[in-house]
Amino acid sequence: MKDMTVEELFTIKNPVIIDIRSPIEFKDGAIPGAINVPLFTNEERQVIGTIYKQEGSAIAKWKAMEIVSPKIPELLQTIKKYVSDNTELIIHCWRGGMRSKAVVTFLEFAGIYSWRLVGGYKAYRHYILEQLPIMLPNKSIVLHGLTGVGKTEVLKILKKKGYPILDLEEMAGHRGSIFGTIGLGDGHNQKTFDSLLFKSLQEIKDADYFLVEAESKRIGKAVQTEQLMDKKMQGINVNLNTPIDQRVKHLVAEYVQPYKEEPWYFEKISDGIEKVLRRVKDPDIKKSLIKMLTDRNYPDMIRILLEHYYDPRYDHAKQEYEGEFFEISADHPVDAAYKIASKLNGLGFRPIRELNTNFNLDYFQSRS
Known part of the structure; x- marks a missing residue:
């Protein structure tokens, strides 16, 4: 044997x-x-x-x-x-x-x-x-941005261009909002998260830095390691800014349109809104959210959530990060990825694989 x-x-x-x-x-x-x-x-x-x-x-x-x-x-x-x-x-x-x-x-x-x-x-x-704490590259580039700016999409684009990426939402099978596991199944437990993190770190083992989204320590059912959180808190921060109309449009396209006719969708969104309502103090905002949900007016419901719930919470979360912040403004993920890559190259952070790093500028120009 x-x-x-x-x-x-x-x-x-x-x-x-x-x-x-x-x-x-x-x-x-x-x-x-x-x-x-x-x-x-x-x-x-x-x-x-x-x-x-x-x-x-x-x-x-x-x-x-x-x-x-x-x-x-x-x-x-x-x-x-x-x-x-x-x-x-x-x-x-x-x-x-x-x-x-x-x-x-x-x-x-x-x-x-x-x-x-x-x-x-x-x-x-x-x-x-045993290996996870010692596998992390030396430096982190942390992508910040209000809900709906397309941070995950930007990371996926940069990964295709050869940059070392850790997609924590994908590893957790969960998105950090009321959309939770929509389109992702039931979410991953801690064991699966750790295994996928280990696999991802193996894939970027030759890198001395990594790009990651700014997430709270807990993502769905999974919790990030202390070492990973420390690296993020001390990293270089890139803050992505996108107009709110574009953010609403992005969230509707990704989390509403593909699933809204599914029999489970309304119940799942209702559960998410119920959790939000426990934290919202303004009675008028609560009333508006309940009405938009009842009417299935998801675009207006999302706009209220962004303006009165997620945006204020996100501004507070940014204060926990110690490193310098660079501001990037973009209307579309490809535009954002192109600008972030230019900034990273200027700071000396190059792709770890020799891929075609030309960005399809026609993509966002045709949609602007």
Whole structure:
């Protein structure tokens, strides 16, 4: 049986990682890119766990063998689909125990050679938590801006141009507003956030700086590390300014138009507004928000939220940052990305990859 450590895993060029834990374990946290081929269903795992606690390991192992035996041919066939000549097959379970050992043995009997990840997902989780604090590049460039200026879009454009980006909202599966997880699913838990942060830091490991959006410490279900927050607070700050009409238009286009006819949309927005109303003291503003929501007048509702709720809160949050602020004014994300890139280049912060850094100026000129 061939064993592989977590450290060795990250040196493999084309790994195919097969996670044989139950679906509920996989959903709780997984190595990015891993494929879930469960040895047991959630229910079967629960049954075996109960027997283990009540009757001991010997009887639990026998029950596990009874459950697994009929599944072996289909299990091996499923895993075989992911095998090719230029890949390395890695099998793991929770802590590299009985489940992964059994599957690697079955595969070997079938002539399919694979590695067992020593320590399993538990070892992977421990490893990335140790590494995260020391992986951060030296300097941060923090993108600020009122809700709706298009900060996330600007970061995505800059990433395509070769700049080192950490997209924290994408990692958290959550947007920092009432729009929360709209279009993003249920949001990611802490384990998934940490794994995606680790993966992103691996991708920019050659950079001595990174660009990141100014987010509060908690984003949805996830919390940023102290080290990351410290880097951000001491970074160089770029404040993006966009007219409010453009901000409303942007938010409607991204968060309203694609989803407003979905049966869940009104309820989800209502939940968000309910949380806002708890913090709004002005009775007239509360009344207006409730009316706009009831009428499904989302553009006017968004404008009120921006002017009377998000904008004042954002101005206060900016005061926590220690570094110098550079002001950038732009109507469109491409325009903003172009101006930010020019500023960064002037400060000596170049792209980490040699890509075409010409920005499509026709994009925003045609929309102005």
